[in-house]
Amino acid sequence: MKRVLFVCLGNICRSPAAEGVFRAKAAEAEFQVYCDSAGTGAWHVGKAPDARMQATARRRGIDISQLSARQVDLADFYEFDYLVAMDLDNHHSLLAMAPANRECDIRLFLDFASGPEREVPDPYYGGTDGFEHVFDLIEDAANGFLEHLENEDDD
Ligand code: 4NP
Numbered sequence: 001m002k003r004v005l006f007v008c009l010g011n012i013c014r015s016p017a018a019e020g021v022f023r024a025k026a027a028e029a030e031f032q033v034y035c036d037s038a039g040t041g042a043w044h045v046g047k048a049p050d051a052r053m054q055a056t057a058r059r060r061g062i063d064i065s066q067l068s069a070r071q072v073d074l075a076d077f078y079e080f081d082y083l084v085a086m087d088l089d090n091h092h093s094l095l096a097m098a099p100a101n102r103e104c105d106i107r108l109f110l111d112f113a114s115g116p117e118r119e120v121p122d123p124y125y126g127g128t129d130g131f132e133h134v135f136d137l138i139e140d141a142a143n144g145f146l147e148h149l150e151n152e153d154d155d
Contacts, residue, residue, distance in 0.1 A: 002149055003034045005076055006109070007094060008086040011039030011069035014120050014134055015086060016049040017057055018109060020064040021135075022142045031150060037067070038076065040093040044069040050124070056131040060139070077102040084109045084145070087119035112144035113137060 004022065008015035015037035026033045039045075047069045048054070057064045076083065077099055083106045085091035094106050110118050120137050123130035 001032045001034055002082070002152075003080045004036075004082045004084060004145075004149075005072075005080040005104075006035070006037040006084050006086070007040060007072055007090050008037075008120070009039055009041050009090060009122060010044045010124065011037055011041075011071070012044045012047055012050045013053045013123050013131075014138070015039065016064050016067045016069070017053055017062075017135060018084070018086065018120075018138050018142065019067065020057055020062040021060075021138050022145065024062055025142050025146050029146060029150070031146060033149065036080075038070050038072040040072055040090055042071045045071055052128065052131050053123070053134075056128075056135050060135060072097070074099065077104055080104050082107060087122065109141045109145070110137065112148055113141040114144060115140060 006015040006018040019035050019037040023035045049064045049067055054065055081104055083094050083104050085094055085108055091108050098106060109120060120134055123134045
């Protein structure tokens, strides 16, 4: 079974949403995958996802209320097949802390999306529109990432 870790800065907005959306899409497609999420920063460790992100997810049929923030750990580089970063800063942080003998692929989530954007923008200091846009990007990238994993499994 593939193991996938979604990574953002705080692990209370983007990556928990990505975890919830991807878990639901994989389950719907009956694709076996283990999903988790983490933040490169430690400010919100132990907290539930941001209430605005929870509300946006709930409106789209995804319950992320039970998730709890944690920070990326060195063991993650060995325990996951993919570390999937929400933006270029997160991607850079992961590459900077990656052990030389890591076994995971470190990717940008929107590399799997259909649009031209490269980053899922940080919605934390913005309004509700920002969360809706983030969720649109995540749903789109989740479709492409699932397709990528399914094709990989055929190899
Ligand atoms: P996230 O959003 O990385 O999508 O979870 C953020 C949450 C908190 C902060 C920044 C981004 N913060 O600075 O506390």
